[in-house]
Amino acid sequence: QKEVEQNSGPLSVPEGAIASLNCTYSDRGSQSFFWYRQYSGKSPELIMFIYSNGDKEDGRFTAQLNKASQYVSLLIRDSQPSDSATYLCALITQGGSEKLVFGKGTKLTVNP
Amino acid sequence: DGGITQSPKYLFRKEGQNVTLSCEQNLNHDAMYWYRQDPGQGLRLIYYSQIVNDFQKGDIAEGYSVSREKKESFPLTVTSAQKNPTAFYLCASSIRYYNEQFFGPGTRLTVL
Numbered sequence: 001q002k003e004v005e006q007n008s009g010p011l012s013v014p015e016g017a018i019a020s021l022n023c024t025y026s027d028r029g030s031q032s033f034f035w036y037r038q039y040s041g042k043s044p045e046l047i048m049f050i051y052s053n054g055d056k057e058d059g060r061f062t063a064q065l066n067k068a069s070q071y072v073s074l075l076i077r078d079s080q081p082s083d084s085a086t087y088l089c090a091l092i093t094q095g096g097s098e099k100l101v102f103g104k105g106t107k108l109t110v111n112p
Numbered sequence: 113d114g115g116i117t118q119s120p121k122y123l124f125r126k127e128g129q130n131v132t133l134s135c136e137q138n139l140n141h142d143a144m145y146w147y148r149q150d151p152g153q154g155l156r157l158i159y160y161s162q163i164v165n166d167f168q169k170g171d172i173a174e175g176y177s178v179s180r181e182k183k184e185s186f187p188l189t190v191t192s193a194q195k196n197p198t199a200f201y202l203c204a205s206s207i208r209y210y211n212e213q214f215f216g217p218g219t220r221l222t223v224l
Contacts, residue, residue, distance in 0.1 A: 034212050043202050043215040044155075088155070090212075098210035104154035 006103035019076040023089030033072045036088040079110040116216035123221045133188045135203035144186035145204040162209040
């Protein structure tokens with residue numbers, strides 16, 4: 001099983017809808033989780049991080065973490081065309097050697 | 113302004129040439145990284161450095177070399193031994209090795 005798995009998409013939602021991006025991981029000891037946004041041709045930008053089970057809200061973004069089920073998600077409320085990008089899930093693994101591991105990303109398109 | 117700079121933004125190389133990509137940060141971060149990203153692919157770790165004067169191979173180090181003589185600088189040399197060097201190269205840094213990473217704007221390398 002890959003360390004971090006994301007649905008590659010593309011995920012298409014209408015403007016104003018809620019976009020839901022999901023990520024599952026294999027290392028049960030992982031403690032720190034991150035979401036990066038990458039616009040086409042640009043570098044990844046850190047937009048959210050979450051360390052504890054539950055929800056963390058920042059503006060239109062909500063990160064959700066469920067360590068028992070080993071998934072982390074990102075909800076984008078009131079989606080805008082400017083949210084169209086690839087979203088990368090990342091986490092810090094704990095098994096022996098700590099390192100930051102990235103998923104391959106989910107491409108989101110918000111249609112006007 | 114604190115941040116990570118990479119130069120050049122675009123680089124063209126003839127086959128058989130070595131080229132060096134620059135990465136500088138003024139965030140006082142200990143750790144620095146080099147990734148490669150190919151179209152539709154995730155980030156692949158080339159080299160990382162946890163502290164000045166020390167660096168380690170990542171998942172795809174063959175055909176690349178690095179140095180870390182100063183805390184602020186982590187240049188990457190793409191040698192002629194790298195068989196398929198055309199890609200988007202991203203430099204990142206973090207406060208410590210196992211913390212969230214911040215990315216520079218990237219260098220797009222094309223082999224002619």
